[in-house]
Amino acid sequence: MNGYLDMDLLRFTTAGSVDDGKSTLIGRLLYDSKSIFEDQLKAVEAASQRSGSEEMNLALFTDGLRSEREQGITIDVAYRYFATPKRKFIIADTPGHIQYTRNMVTGASTADLAVILIDARNGTTEQTVRHSYIASLLAIPYIIVCINKMDLVNFSEKVFENIKLKYNDIMDKLQLKNVQFIPVSAKFGDNVVDSSANMPWYAGTTLMNMLETTVTDHKTDIADMRFPVQYVIRPVSDKFHDFRGYAGRLSGGVLKKGDAVTVMPSGQHSTVAAINQCDKELDEAFTPDSITIQLTDDIDASRGDIIVGEGETPSVSQDIHIMVCWFNENPLHVNNKYIIMHATKETVAIVKNIENVVNINTLEPEPGSTTLKMNEIASIQIKTAQPLVFDSYKKNRTTGSLIFVDVNTFETLGAGMII
Amino acid sequence: MDKYKLTHLKELEAESIYVLREVAAQFERPVILFSGGKDSIVVTHLAYKAFYPLKIMFPLLHIDTGHNFAETIEYRDALVKRLGLTLIVGSVQESIDTGRVKEETGYHASRNRLQTVTLLDTIEKYKFDAAIGGARRDEEKARAKERFFSHRDEFGQWNPKNQRPELWNIFNGKKNMSEHFRVFPISNWTEMDVWQYIYKESIEMPSIYFTHERKVFNRDGQWLAAESCMKLKSGEIVETKQVRCRTIGDISCTGLTLSKAESLEDIINEIAATRITERGGRADDKRSDTAMEDRKIAGYF
Structure with missing residues (x-):
């Protein structure tokens, strides 16, 4: 029994467009790794039948809220847990729809690894670019690209290789390293937990095996204290x-x-x-x-x-240059004041200017105006009332990150990564 | 294993202690919701570790349905005494007597749902601004969507569709007057993590978690305690069985597991082998597909 007491923990997030089959993939991981219990299985079978679905709808294992079940989409981040004898996993299952970019950013903020889904029939899309960009912006160190629905393209090696080739362009543009590719069918389980008999040309390992063995090197020994x-x-x-x-x-x-x-x-x-x-x-x-x-x-x-x-001095300044992702319906305005929460520090900041807005579908920077709308990402300059002690986000995810809070409603409005 | 890599239990503990310290720093009147169940026991243990050598600065709040297992109350009182804590009891019976809620009737009557009113009334009475609970995301599908710091409006309600995004380890506990927060430090723990941690830390547990003889009856495949507050239907017979609790709630909704588990090791092995979820024995979740979501929106734990 003692073996269980010192397992290793991996937090990963999933990204994919609305119909890429993300919830189905997670349902499959849970189902095939025997992390689904009999009473959950019965509840999902009954719910599948009620919604007129002939086969068991694996996505129902993860969609929790009433409106999500009704609309068949994931709205909010849901957290799932499973363990194999090798590792314990925490999945942040995030919605794929563009209006929920903020939730994807939320899920990505604590992840060590991202699983990005691509529908084999559609190849890389603007959504793929967007998801990959968010993974790189939030500095997720490892990425697994799952090319899903292989069953709908006759398990074709050519389709898989073409998509891989296309994704290389995205990798170059975003300077992504540590990317692994895998052809799967979440619906039928090919290469998820068990190897696929339908794709003998694929010499690689299964998704579960990758999740179990990817080494998450935190470089703790050489990082500044x-x-x-x-x-x-x-x-x-x-x-x-x-x-x-x-x-x-x-x-x-x-x-x-x-x-x-x-x-x-x-x-x-x-x-x-x-x-x-x-x-x-x-x-x-x-x-x-x-x-x-x-x-x-x-x-x-x-x-x-x-x-x-001693001797590992971080930056100290009131003028801070950040990448911000805006979460709220009320846009960010230049000259507005916001509460800033950074590590355990709280202060007020004024937005000095919006330099560039990132077009997250083409990755091209566009000149900023005086406002930033919900789900937009931009580089901006802020001035804080008190100096912040910080590192760049690339160097340290804690001392390099901050959130914007509304001075009246106290809602969390946006996330900032210090450049 | 990497020299500088925490084990999963150490990492979960570090995260929970961080959350509890954020509560102490950000709120004026926090309280621990204490049910006497394993999750609130672990939360209290973590609070002890978070502030040592300071005494836990949060009082414990027990929402008492009046239908408790006697062992739970004994354990609660001993713990409060040992740690020198303040105990506040919110009584559902009192809410019934004063007409705040109406007792359910029939065979499936339970005071589980009524607790929400008592809880919100008590939070208001003592002006608590953060109620710390032992709810975990792996327990139930609506809880899977919970934040660590979960905002409640002035009516004590949860708005699952418009939750504050929660990024990195930054927890935003800011609020307007009369709003409050629910805080869930062990959000990321599973049932197995909880028992492994109890084992590793040698935390003393209430005796009903271990096997014992009890008078029980079977209803819809579920073993329930044959206590005086339970009304038997015709055909239901009282038997004596070797059982243990897997979760502890109000007597009326706590299903008992047939078990011979005598020690923490036995419990861990039993959970590793089981094919039924922990809340599979909870009648309160079976009322509808979204029973928990509906109760949570209203202000339940």
């Missing part, structure tokens, strides 16, 4: 009279007891006196663990500050 302070723990008790702990989650690199550190943005220097995890003391901790640290000096650090490794 980043520790955003979340909460200061100061118990008022005799036993812990002098305890002053900085609680937070390591967001880059490795931290060792005795390490020299700098508190940003103040620039005060100190040394790590102890790393605590509840009542245990650790010699070292690494990303993304939640810990509490004590410093040797009695210095002023609080929520919003970032403790960094």
Whole structure:
């Protein structure tokens, strides 16, 4: 039984157009890996029959909300879980329709890997470009391109190779690395969990095998140490009279007891006196663990500050250049003020200008105007009320990302990736 | 395995502790919704670890249907005493007595749905701005769509079609007066993760999770406890069986599993082999295909 206790976790997201069969593929992964239980199976069989479908509709395993079932489409991000003896998986199943770009960005923000679906009959489309662009924008390190519905093109190797060739152009344009291709039929299960007898020309492995074996190298050992302070723990008790702990989650690199550190943005220097995890003391901790640290000096650090490794200084500025994806029906306006949440810091920012809007279907930059509409992506310049301590998003997904929050309704309006 | 790679349980724990610390930082009056079930027990354990050596600063809120397993209440009271916590009880019986809700009648009568009113009334009374729950996305299809920080309007309602996008590890807990949040720190855990974690951390559990003899009866293929609040139909007979709870809810809607699992190892092996979901024994989910979605919109846990 102990083997189960130290599995590895992989978070992946799926992207595909409305009818590419994304939900069916996930349903197939769950079904063929025996992650579907008898009562779920019965419920889906009954629901399939009610909707007049002759075969079991695998997509019903993932569509949860009433309106999604009624319309047969996925509206919101749904999270699914399954495990094999090798790995535990968290899937962010995101909607393919253009109006839900924001949900795709949401699902991609925490993913280590993206599965992009292409309908073999249609080949690469504008949607494929869009999904690949979002994967590259959100810096998802690994991509698996699933060419689906192979059953509808007679399992043709030529069709598969042609699509692969076309996708190479997208890869070049987006500078995507670590891309794997696989021909599948989600509906019939070819190359999903079990190898396909219909495509003897395909020498590669199954989708499940790729998911189980893709090495997610986080380069923790060489990354700069980043520790955003979340909460200061100061118990008022005799036993812990002098305890002053900085609680937070390591967001880059490795931290060792005795390490020299700098508190940003103040620039005060100190040394790590102890790393605590509840009542245990650790010699070292690494990303993304939640810990509490004590410093040797009695210095002023609080929520919003970032403790960094000595000599691994991040940028500190009020003028910040970002790629933003807008989520709200009310457009972003130049000169508007927004609340900015960045790591554990909160401040206000004004939008200085919109430089370029990305045409996500052609990937060509177009000159920006004074507004940015829902689902649009642009490079913009903001000025914050207080300086932010940050890295580029490409370097660090935590210290390089931020969200826009409405000053009145407090809704989350957009996502920013620092350039 | 990579030297600098957390195991799945460590990574889930780190994420949940991060979420709990965000609650402490962003809200003024958070509360832990405590049912006495394994998920709320794990959430309370995580809160203990998140703030140590500080005492957990959140009170526990138990919505009491009056139809509890006695073992749950014993466990609850012992835990509160051991950790030095404040316990608040919201009573469904009181909501019935004061006319806030009407008791269901018939054989399938349950106080499960009535809890929503008591819960929202209690949240309003104590001005709680964040109610931390142990709900998990893998439990049920409507819960699969939940955010970690889930906004509730001034009527306590959930709007599943217009949820705030939640990106990276940035949790937006900002709200207007009289709105509140539900926070689900163990959103990404599965039933198996929960039991493995309980095993790894040696968390003490209520005895009804382990096999015991109980007077039960069978209704529609489901074993239910033959307690005084349950009305038997003709033909239903009370028998004594070796059972355990897989989830703990109100007596009226908690299906019992025939089981000989005596230890945490036994439970983990049993779950690894089972072909029925954990909520497969919950009568409250079977009322319709979208029963959970409908209850959640109204403000249920």
